[in-house]
Amino acid sequence: MARYTGPKTKIARKFGEAIFGDDKSFEKRNYPPGQHGNNRRRGKKSEYAIQLAEKQKAKYTYGILERQFRNMFKKATSSPGITGEVLLQLCEGRLDNVVYRMGIAPSRRAARQLVSHRHITVNGEKVNIPSFQCKPGDVVAVREKSKSLEAIQNSLANASHVYEWITWNAETMQGTYVSVPQRLQIPENINEQFIVELYSK
Template sequence: MARYTGPKTKIARKFGEPIFGDDKSFEKKNYPPGQHGNNRRRGKKSEYAIQLMEKQKAKYTYGILEKQFRNLFEKANRSKGVTGEVLLQLCESRLDNVVYRMGVSPSRRGARQLVSHRHITVNGEIVNIPSYTLKPGDVVGVREKSKSLEVIENSLANSSSVYEWITWNSEKKEGSFVAVPERIQIPENIKEQLIVELYSK
């Protein structure tokens, strides 16, 4: 299964924000990576470079590779809504992202692993496809045999995030994907319009 497995802090430093979650190494070196990272006299970025950077940031944030991301954009482009907003909504509706948002895993990468290792159910059926798109009303839960897993217990104990479009029942270890989130409800710092401009060239 293709996904980015390289150094996370280096990528976070490139974008200047901890896109993979809390990162002690990033806090120590929150300047760009490389030999001249601390020397801020870098040339002005072109419009294309800024758009490309935003696209890369979105891809790394959600753990999606180029081909999948491009397909999501095509799908968003064909829909009736605002393309950039729909693109982010499609990313947010992915099963691995919702598992992460529910607090079952502390990171999207961990959530992806839980899904592919068959620990997660959708409407009572095991689904092991991280990119599975959830529909409003779908119930996402932890498989009965996996409820006592230490990684899941620890993550839920440390999770304090609450999102309006998701409900969570800690006793049953399951929650509902109530609705597709509005752009204003998505906390990610992504300028989706730049991605649309890049792909529309």
């Protein structure tokens, strides 16, 4: 797969925010990457550059490739509701993202690996497709044999975020994707309108 596996901090510095979660390296060097860093004179960005940067930020945040992202945009366009909002809701509904939001994995990249390695079940069935779209009411759980995995135990112990559209039962190690999140409930700092404008050209 053509998944990005390079340095995460470099990408975070490019966008000026820690899009991959807490990052000590980013905090130390909170300026653009490259030889000249802070001193590089950057002219005013064009409208296209701003829109493109926003799309790239969304893709890197959720770990989605261009073709997948474009297909999601087409699906969002044909769905009822505000296109940009629906696009982000589709991103949030991906199984790897739901696993990350539940605290089973410390990052989306780690969540993707847990799903791919068959450690996660949806409604009692093993699912190993990270892009699987969860529907409201779906029960996402850690597979019985995987409950003792140290990586999962550590992640759950350090999980502190609570999201209104997800419930989690620590005893049974399963949660429910209760509803599709509203835009205000999605914490990601993404201006989806720029993405819509870019793809609409």
